[in-house]
Amino acid sequence: MIRFLLRRTVSTLLVLLAMSAVIYVVFFAAPHDPAVLVCGKGCDGARLAVVRHKLGTDLPVWEQYWQFLHGLVAGRSFDSGTDVTRCAAPCLGYSFQTDQPVLQMVTQRIPVDFSLTVGAMVLWLLLGVGTGLLSALRRGRFAERALTALTLAGMSTPVFLIGLMLVMLFCASLQWMPFPSYTAFTDDPAQWAANLVLPWFSLALIISAAYARMTRSSLLETLAEDHIRTNRAYGLSERRIVFGHALRGALVPVVTMLAIDVGQILGGAMLTESVFGFDGLGRLLVNSVNQIDLPVVVGVTLFAGFFIVIANAAADVLYALADPRVSVA
Amino acid sequence: MSETSTVPRSPDVDPRPPGRHQVWQRLRADRAALAALVAVALLVLIAAAAPLICALEGQNATTFHNSLIDSATGGVPIGPFGGASGAHWLGVEPGTGRDVLARLVTGAQVSLAVSLGATAVQITLGVVIGLAAGLGSRAVDTVLSRAMDLVIAFPSLVFAVALMAVVPGGFPRPLLLMLVIGVLGWGQTARIVRGQVFGLRGLDYVAAARLTGARRARVARREILPALAGPVITYGVLQLPANVTQEAGLSFLGVGVRPPTPSWGQMLASATDWFQADPSYVLLPATLLFVTVLAFTVLGESVRTALDPRAKSRLRAGLDRRRGKRNPEEAEA
Numbered sequence: 001m002i003r004f005l006l007r008r009t010v011s012t013l014l015v016l017l018a019m020s021a022v023i024y025v026v027f028f029a030a031p032h033d034p035a036v037l038v039c040g041k042g043c044d045g046a047r048l049a050v051v052r053h054k055l056g057t058d059l060p061v062w063e064q065y066w067q068f069l070h071g072l073v074a075g076r077s078f079d080s081g082t083d084v085t086r087c088a089a090p091c092l093g094y095s096f097q098t099d100q101p102v103l104q105m106v107t108q109r110i111p112v113d114f115s116l117t118v119g120a121m122v123l124w125l126l127l128g129v130g131t132g133l134l135s136a137l138r139r140g141r142f143a144e145r146a147l148t149a150l151t152l153a154g155m156s157t158p159v160f161l162i163g164l165m166l167v168m169l170f171c172a173s174l175q176w177m178p179f180p181s182y183t184a185f186t187d188d189p190a191q192w193a194a195n196l197v198l199p200w201f202s203l204a205l206i207i208s209a210a211y212a213r214m215t216r217s218s219l220l221e222t223l224a225e226d227h228i229r230t231n232r233a234y235g236l237s238e239r240r241i242v243f244g245h246a247l248r249g250a251l252v253p254v255v256t257m258l259a260i261d262v263g264q265i266l267g268g269a270m271l272t273e274s275v276f277g278f279d280g281l282g283r284l285l286v287n288s289v290n291q292i293d294l295p296v297v298v299g300v301t302l303f304a305g306f307f308i309v310i311a312n313a314a315a316d317v318l319y320a321l322a323d324p325r326v327s328v329a
Numbered sequence: 330m331s332e333t334s335t336v337p338r339s340p341d342v343d344p345r346p347p348g349r350h351q352v353w354q355r356l357r358a359d360r361a362a363l364a365a366l367v368a369v370a371l372l373v374l375i376a377a378a379a380p381l382i383c384a385l386e387g388q389n390a391t392t393f394h395n396s397l398i399d400s401a402t403g404g405v406p407i408g409p410f411g412g413a414s415g416a417h418w419l420g421v422e423p424g425t426g427r428d429v430l431a432r433l434v435t436g437a438q439v440s441l442a443v444s445l446g447a448t449a450v451q452i453t454l455g456v457v458i459g460l461a462a463g464l465g466s467r468a469v470d471t472v473l474s475r476a477m478d479l480v481i482a483f484p485s486l487v488f489a490v491a492l493m494a495v496v497p498g499g500f501p502r503p504l505l506l507m508l509v510i511g512v513l514g515w516g517q518t519a520r521i522v523r524g525q526v527f528g529l530r531g532l533d534y535v536a537a538a539r540l541t542g543a544r545r546a547r548v549a550r551r552e553i554l555p556a557l558a559g560p561v562i563t564y565g566v567l568q569l570p571a572n573v574t575q576e577a578g579l580s581f582l583g584v585g586v587r588p589p590t591p592s593w594g595q596m597l598a599s600a601t602d603w604f605q606a607d608p609s610y611v612l613l614p615a616t617l618l619f620v621t622v623l624a625f626t627v628l629g630e631s632v633r634t635a636l637d638p639r640a641k642s643r644l645r646a647g648l649d650r651r652r653g654k655r656n657p658e659e660a661e662a
Contacts, residue, residue, distance in 0.1 A: 015482050023491060030495035152630070156623040158574045160581050161615055164597060168611060172604040267484060271578055275601070285487060286582050289494040297491060304484045312482065 008313045012306075019305045020298055021065060027294050028061040034096050034292040054078075055096055057294075068093065068298065092302070093295035095288070102299035105284065110303075112182055112280035116272065117265045119196055120203035121258070128208035129254065132215025137242065139220070147212065154209030163202035163275035170198065182278045199276050203269065207261060214257060219250040252322045256315040263311020267304030355635035362631030368624035376441045379434040386418055386428070390435040391589040394426030402606065411609040422596075423603045423610055432591035433613060439592045440621065443506045444572035450511025451572075452565050455518025456557065460549055462519065463526025474523070480516035486578065488513055493584040502586045510575050518564055525560055529553050563633045570625035577618055593618045 035052040036043065043051075052058040056067065070076055071091035078085045078094065087093070092102035135147040171179045180198050183191040222228065223246050231241050270282030281300050288296035356362045375382070383389055397417070398404045404424035411420025411429060419430040462473035492509045529535055529552075538552045579585035580594030588595065593614040600611040 011478075015479060018479060019483065022488075026491060026495055032495065152626060153623060156570060156626045157619060158577055158622065160578060160594075160597065161618060164601065164611060164615065167601075168604050168608065173608070264484070268487070270486060270490065270582060274582060274598075286490055286584070289491050289584070292495070301484070301487055301491070304487050305482075308484055309482060 004316075005313075008316075012309045012313065015309050016302055016305050019301055020068070023298050023301055024061055024065045024068070024294075027292065027297070028064075030292065032292045033057070034294060037292060038096050068295075092299040095296050096293045097288070097291050097296075102295045105296060106281065106299050106303055109279060109281045109284055110266075111184065112273070112278050113266050113268060113282070115182075115185060115192065115196055116199055116203065116269055116278070116280065117262055119193075119200040120207070120265065121262060123200055123204035124208040124211060125258070127204055128211025129215050129251070131208065131212035133219065133242075133247075135212065136216045136219040136223075151209045151212045154206055155213075157206055158271070159202060159206045159269075160271040160275045162205055163199065163272055166198045166202050167275065180276045180278075182276075199272050199278065202275070203265070203272055211254060211257065214254050215250065218253050219246060222246045222250040225249075248322075252319060255322055256319045259311045259315035259318055260308075261311075263308045263314075266311075267307040268300065352632075352635045356631060359631050359635070361627050362635070365624045365627035365631065368620060369628060372437060372441065372621055372624070375434055376437040379438050382434045383428075383431045386416075386430055388417060388428035388431045390427065390431040390591050392427065394421055394428075397421045397426045398423065405603070405606040406610075411607050411613075413609075419613060420607075420609060422599075423607045424599070429610065429613060432596060433593075433617060436591045436593045436596065436614065437617070437621075439503055439586055439590065440573055440576055440618075443503050443510070443576045444569055444625075446504075446507035447510035447514065447572045447576070448565055448568050450507060451514045451518055451568060452561060454511065454515035456522050456554075456561060458515065459519040459522025460526060460553065462523045463530065464545055464549055464553070470523075473519070477516045477519050477523070480513065481520070483513065485513040486575070489575070489579055490582060490584050493579060498587070502590065506576055506579065506585055510572055510579075514568070514572070518561065518568075521560055521564055522557060525557055526553055529556055559636045563629075563636050566625070566629040566632045569629065570622045573618070573622050573625060 033052075035048055035055055035057055038055065039048050039051045049058070056064055059067070067076060071087060071093060073089070075089045075091050076087055076093075078087060085094075087101065090103060092106070094101055095105060098105075131147055131151065135144040135151075138144045138147075167179065170176050177194065177197070180195045183195050185192045219242075223242075228241060228246055231245055236244075268280060268282030268285055270286055272278075273280045273282040274286070281303060285297065285300040285304075287293075288300065356366070394417075397407055398421065399407050404426075406421045406423055406426070408414065408420075411423070413420040417428050417430070419428075419433065421427060422429055422432065458473055458477070462470045462477070465473070489509050492513075493505065496505055535548060535552050538548050543551070576585060577592070577594035577597070580592040581598045583595075583598060585594055586592045596614040597611065597618070600607075600614070603610055
């Protein structure tokens with residue numbers, strides 16, 4: 001187990017390193033000069049040079065990247081020409097556009113994605129596992145075919161599409177609720193939940209389709225196994241067989257799927273955030289990419305990658321814990 | 330003389346997919362598949378005939394019609410159903426007055442071309458890299474497998490957004506979308522191909538081909554590649570709807586195709602401001618996008634079932650995915 005965790009940590013670090021390096025190279029190769037954007041209109045050559053120096057984009061790409069890594073591990077200093085700013089250890093630098101510390105910008109947005117993920121997860125588990133269970137137990141009947149069709153439709157709907165439809169139906173046509181805008185949980189929990197209902201449902205309706213499929217096929221496969229046949233021979237009721245014996249084994253792949261999905265959404269749900277106008281990590285990324293705000297892009301990507309890689313590792317651990325036949329070593 | 334016909338295959342493991350005739354028969358018996366096939370054929374027809382449709386209507390996708398929108402309300406089309414009329418069959422775009430039908434059919438071209446092209450890039454990269462990993466030396470396999478892990482672990486939408494933004498504006502956007510979606514999405518195909526190659530490598534007919542002195546490239550081309558067709562086609566068709574969605578998503582976020590080139594995702598993004606005033610402008614691209622993705626998904630499922638008689642027991646695709654990830658590590662240990 002310890003060996004596994006160690007190996008996983010090393011590979012996590014390598015993936016994150018590779019991701020940040022790719023971003024640096026990609027943005028360095030880009031024809032846009034962030035300094036021009038920052039400097040604004042009526043910018044002359046001398047001022048541009050000063051801005052370039054301040055942003056650090058006058059250095060070769062490997063040196064910029066090295067400074068970034070150094071800042072991440074040991075902090076770094078920024079020399080704006082007139083004064084020196086010290087940025088302490090996990091330093092992601094400062095935004096080219098707003099001069100805010102990137103770490104702060106990112107951590108400010110995390111609650112939005114966290115709120116999105118938590119509520120949506122509960123919903124999609126209920127919907128997905130419930131649907132899967134029902135269609136596995138009603139195999140061959142009308143209910144199963146209807147649910148299969150619904151599942152296929154759910155898998156085929158882009159998340160921004162269902163978000164748009166929900167907003168159009170409930171906010172524009174029926175006017176049952178106002179257009180969502182994010183309220184912090186600590187400010188007003190009721191408002192928080194009310195504003196998140198539509199985003200939660202749009203994520204959950206889409207994602208639950210995959211869970212329904214997985215639960216159904218996994219349960220059917222488990223029900224065909226020998227130990228279930230033995231249980232049947234003992235005369236256990238179907239309910240006890242399914243809920244007492246089969247479901248646990250059948251949900252193993254669902255748990256690993258869950259870990260991965262949670263990791264992805266925590267790292268920014270770009271489309272959902274855009275539909276509902278929530279300022280989470282995803283929107284931050286889209287905006288900073290459009291403004292060539294390199295430190296912010298790298299910061300958000302690292303966080304997104306971090307969540308995903310951690311979730312993958314968690315999925316493997318959960319898989320091993322839930323299924324004694326699998327060993328992580 | 331072809332080697333495949335003289336070398337007897339192992340009787341219990343036949344890696345060949347069902348014959349073409351059989352696949353077609355199975356697809357024909359599947360009503361959902363037929364409906365999906367008809368929908369896909371219609372879409373392809375619409376995309377191919379887009380210039381013709383525009384000419385027939387007498388409109389194009391880029392001309393502004395200021396007289397057809399109400400400037401007092403900020404540009405809501407005049408008349409019911411988004412300003413539909415004899416000249417503009419599906420109405421005009423709010424804010425600009427551009428013809429909706431022309432934009433929809435031109436958007437179909439973009440959507441289909443990008444998703445098909447991206448799938449082709451994914452399959453080509455996946456097959457070549459998967460073959461190299463499966464047939465190459467252990468060092469090659471290790472390096473390529475790590476590359477696959479990396480590509481699969483990369484948050485692809487995040488990277489697609491980043492890549493789309495930094496490439497110069499002069500580069501043709503649809504081509505760029507194709508390449509970006511393709512280059513970020515070959516990992517899974519490569520992993521599947523590599524796994525298949527590992528299985529095929531040990532079969533008698535491949536060993537026999539090797540014993541006759543065939544070189545590795547020849548074995549790859551003549552013996553391995555034909556047997557890969559089934560799984561690769563299956564995975565490719567299942568990738569298609571995902572690529573349609575990704576193109577629409579990137580354009581929705583404003584980093585896909587650039588105006589004035591229309592795209593469904595872009596239309597949906599601009600439609601968010603017109604929910605109340607012009608619902609038909611939201612519903613038209615939304616329906617088209619949904620039908621396209623659904624048709625490709627149903628078709629993919631049917632092709633999978635048709636190509637693989639054991640498909641029913643293999644529905645745990647996700648679990649297989651995780652197992653596929655595990656197996657190479659066991660093989661190395």
